[in-house]
Amino acid sequence: MWTYLFKRILAVIPVLLVVLVVVFLMLRLTPGDPAANIAGDAATSEDIAELRIELGLEEPLPVQFAIYVRNLLKGDFGESFYYKRPVISMIADGIEPTLSLALFTIVLACLVAVPLGTLAAYKQGTWIDRLVMGFSVVGFSVPVFVIGYILIYFLSVKLDWFPVQGYQHIADGIGGWAYRLVLPSTALSVIFIALIARMTRTSVLEVLSEDYIRTARAKGLPQMKVLLKHALRNAAVPIVTIIGIAIAILISGVVVTESVFVIPGLGLLTLDAIQGRDYPTVQALIILFSVVYVVINLLIDVIYTLLDPRIRY
Amino acid sequence: MSAPVLSVSNLTIDLPRNADRQHAVHDVSFDVAPGEVVCLVGESGSGKSVIAFSVMGLLAKALTIANGTIQLENEDLTRADETRLRELRCTRMGMIFQEPMTALNPVMRCGDQIDEVLQEHTDLGAGERRQRVIDMIEQVHLPDPERMYNSYPHQLSGGQRQRIMIAMALILEPVLLIADEPTTALDVTTQAQILHLIRELQSERNTGVLFITHDFGVVAELADRVAVLKQGELVELGTTQQVLSAPTHPYTKMLIASVPVHEPPVRAAIPEDAPVVLKTEALDKQYKSFSFGGGKQVVDAARDVSIEVRKGETLGIVGESGSGKSTVARCITWLIQSSDGRIWLAGDDIAKMPKRDLHALRQKVQIVFQDPYRSLNPRRTVGQSIIEGPLNYGESKADAWAHAQELMQLVQLDPEGLDRYPHQFSGGQRQRICIARALAMRPELLVADEAVSALDVSVQAQVLQLLEQIRDRMQLAMLFITHDLRVAAQICDVVAVMSKGQVVEYGPTRDVFNNPQHEYTRALFDAAPGRDFAFARSDS
Numbered sequence: 096m097w098t099y100l101f102k103r104i105l106a107v108i109p110v111l112l113v114v115l116v117v118v119f120l121m122l123r124l125t126p127g128d129p130a131a132n133i134a135g136d137a138a139t140s141e142d143i144a145e146l147r148i149e150l151g152l153e154e155p156l157p158v159q160f161a162i163y164v165r166n167l168l169k170g171d172f173g174e175s176f177y178y179k180r181p182v183i184s185m186i187a188d189g190i191e192p193t194l195s196l197a198l199f200t201i202v203l204a205c206l207v208a209v210p211l212g213t214l215a216a217y218k219q220g221t222w223i224d225r226l227v228m229g230f231s232v233v234g235f236s237v238p239v240f241v242i243g244y245i246l247i248y249f250l251s252v253k254l255d256w257f258p259v260q261g262y263q264h265i266a267d268g269i270g271g272w273a274y275r276l277v278l279p280s281t282a283l284s285v286i287f288i289a290l291i292a293r294m295t296r297t298s299v300l301e302v303l304s305e306d307y308i309r310t311a312r313a314k315g316l317p318q319m320k321v322l323l324k325h326a327l328r329n330a331a332v333p334i335v336t337i338i339g340i341a342i343a344i345l346i347s348g349v350v351v352t353e354s355v356f357v358i359p360g361l362g363l364l365t366l367d368a369i370q371g372r373d374y375p376t377v378q379a380l381i382i383l384f385s386v387v388y389v390v391i392n393l394l395i396d397v398i399y400t401l402l403d404p405r406i407r408y
Numbered sequence: 409m410s411a412p413v414l415s416v417s418n419l420t421i422d423l424p425r426n427a428d429r430q431h432a433v434h435d436v437s438f439d440v441a442p443g444e445v446v447c448l449v450g451e452s453g454s455g456k457s458v459i460a461f462s463v464m465g466l467l468a469k470a471l472t473i474a475n476g477t478i479q480l481e482n483e484d485l486t487r488a489d490e491t492r493l494r495e496l497r498c499t500r501m502g503m504i505f506q507e508p509m510t511a512l513n514p515v516m517r518c519g520d521q522i523d524e525v526l527q528e529h530t531d532l533g534a535g536e537r538r539q540r541v542i543d544m545i546e547q548v549h550l551p552d553p554e555r556m557y558n559s560y561p562h563q564l565s566g567g568q569r570q571r572i573m574i575a576m577a578l579i580l581e582p583v584l585l586i587a588d589e590p591t592t593a594l595d596v597t598t599q600a601q602i603l604h605l606i607r608e609l610q611s612e613r614n615t616g617v618l619f620i621t622h623d624f625g626v627v628a629e630l631a632d633r634v635a636v637l638k639q640g641e642l643v644e645l646g647t648t649q650q651v652l653s654a655p656t657h658p659y660t661k662m663l664i665a666s667v668p669v670h671e672p673p674v675r676a677a678i679p680e681d682a683p684v685v686l687k688t689e690a691l692d693k694q695y696k697s698f699s700f701g702g703g704k705q706v707v708d709a710a711r712d713v714s715i716e717v718r719k720g721e722t723l724g725i726v727g728e729s730g731s732g733k734s735t736v737a738r739c740i741t742w743l744i745q746s747s748d749g750r751i752w753l754a755g756d757d758i759a760k761m762p763k764r765d766l767h768a769l770r771q772k773v774q775i776v777f778q779d780p781y782r783s784l785n786p787r788r789t790v791g792q793s794i795i796e797g798p799l800n801y802g803e804s805k806a807d808a809w810a811h812a813q814e815l816m817q818l819v820q821l822d823p824e825g826l827d828r829y830p831h832q833f834s835g836g837q838r839q840r841i842c843i844a845r846a847l848a849m850r851p852e853l854l855v856a857d858e859a860v861s862a863l864d865v866s867v868q869a870q871v872l873q874l875l876e877q878i879r880d881r882m883q884l885a886m887l888f889i890t891h892d893l894r895v896a897a898q899i900c901d902v903v904a905v906m907s908k909g910q911v912v913e914y915g916p917t918r919d920v921f922n923n924p925q926h927e928y929t930r931a932l933f934d935a936a937p938g939r940d941f942a943f944a945r946s947d948s
Contacts, residue, residue, distance in 0.1 A: 307511055307514070310505065310511045310512065314498050315493075315496070315497030315528055316524065317494060325513050325516075329515055404560040
């Protein structure tokens, strides 16, 4: 197990190298000049040329790449072209809102989706099942921003139950923090509820026809125990997989939600950085997202072994 | 006689409206007395499992009890609600199932699964429960109970798992044990041990047993009384001696006559000069696997196997699961590549032949598989399946079709059936189709890999007879792979007994059966159920 973990962690290195090269080249090969962006509309071409030298953009690409990697190895992600702040501190600022939003959303999604999916499987073919699956189709089809604006319109503007937008740091009070996360998390969770509920239903349905479910019933266990203790745990592997993928998508995919609800997280930062051609920031964010993907995948694989004793590495 | 623990009277269970018959079970009545073993015997679809499940209250939703009563110690279970049934399960009536491989929850420790019964039905504390579970594991004769308690099902063998199931069903000493084909999926030696265990435990506790089986050998071994079911109707009920030795109903007579006898008949000798069709020399097959930490692991699936089949001869390869018999068949048919040794097919060494050259030779070897339900493509008509091979080898469509029609007649099916799909045929008919498909290639060697194992006895007897006729008529060499000694006794001229990848005994069938030399062969014969029982024979 430990050798396996070690090997998996080592495998992150080539992944990151590829990501690094691709991102680095993509940013520089797509049109748009950060220097022109920073200098503004009134700048002369001399100003821009000077700025380019200052930012190190006049060096040949391989040299730029070498400098970047050397700095990375020292733990230096560089400085934002725009804000003149170390990228790492900007990410540190943005990570709390994003993580909060992502975790809040995924916990909410799981709490709703897993029971819903299990219920649908248990009541297969009844109106409950059809209702859950109907909801799931709707959840897939409606974009996040539509749900977000609908929620804001009714719950904030009309009923005034929740703030329209904004974020409160957890350090300034947990109550306010959670209160402000309710709307954005709900909006964001809809599609994940749809996804996870569907997966749960399919997986539980498959398990319910297994022989050991019949054995559990023959033991005289009540239906609830059969469902929770015997069915759900055996159905868990695909469900956990989809939850893991959901978390990864969430963390790197909060851009839209954060802009709808004006949450100062990584999503907004990414949006700004891309629009402003802020190379160091974009690069750092994408490295971060890749690491998150890899770590979550690893975690899922470890959780498999806890759920199913037959899985060993 | 004391009051029965189970009394089923006039039980009728309806099938869903669009089924092929109206009742799954019709007007069935029988009793099980304390300490008595009653066997419900019948072929597939006879309704025997439906009766078992209706007693436990575990009937599929589509099936409904239309009439009759099921009395468990004078309590009518057909009127009991779900809560009451749940209380009774495992306390008054326990059940064990056919597939020990899948009947246990794979993600729970075995001990915990037994413990669950105690948790649900008793108020014992954790320590007491654990002790009782350990005691019970000991009573089903599992070694090292502590380790068994902590094992997961996949770490145990099939026989061990079935013992865990039995422990689970009997820990609260129910008055009735329902066993639904509990030994069908097990090897014959394991089967003998499990049957022995059930006998031992039920006589100690005076448990009434309702034992469901299709195997008359098992019936002879275990039952006090037998109930024979045919298409949901009880056709004969009596003591084991009565029913097996002097059956009265024609259906029972037919069933019992179909049970292959253990004694091999005298067979016509194969001419000395018959050419050798298949010969293997020191055939080896190893499986290598690599794992982190474990390093390289080598499993010898077949070792040093040397066999020979001549034209018009049937060689049986007999063995239990994991003995390597199917591995040998797959090497010979080139479904897998052998690791070492030589395989001569009609004079060509095919063991190391390049795939391209092999193509022409594939035609000469054809195989019939175990499960007729899964070995035909459900989306192609029977005719398409049969002619596909010949078309691949350049036969014209008209010729192939004409040949297919002849073959359908040969396997005693209506040639009109070529336009129909596999699901429109019964299991036995499908196996005939599989045989026709194999013969369409005009093979020299026919490999039958457990080809009759999934069939009911009456159908099995017919298919065996058919195979024999075809072999004689076409002068085929036949390699017959089976775990069933009685089947091997009937059809094989020569048998090779395999154990752990090796041939341990090899000789003419009559010699091997009448005078087994190797201790494994002897153990295998001793374990065969119902061997010493005098079955009624219509021809004797």
